[in-house]
Amino acid sequence: MAERAFRKIKVNQNGFVRIVCPDCSNEQITYSRISSEVHCLICGALLAKPTGGILSTISETVEEVR
Numbered sequence: 001m002a003e004r005a006f007r008k009i010k011v012n013q014n015g016f017v018r019i020v021c022p023d024c025s026n027e028q029i030t031y032s033r034i035s036s037e038v039h040c041l042i043c044g045a046l047l048a049k050p051t052g053g054i055l056s057t058i059s060e061t062v063e064e065v066r
């Protein structure tokens, strides 16, 4: 699998974000402050990982969920 760039999300407050798996387009909601890696529930791809306590993700779409 090609290496993908992880981008740190911008969140001003604790909350949940919706991210999209680039492999299978599965939408997934995860917490913005995570302590472990987040994998796609459908295909198992690594979608996000913690960077200094804040989510970094390969998802091109990051939406805050209220």
Ligand SMILES: [Zn+2]
Residues within 6 Å of the ligand: 021, 022, 023, 024, 025, 026, 040, 041, 042, 043, 044, 045
């Ligand atoms: Zn997937």
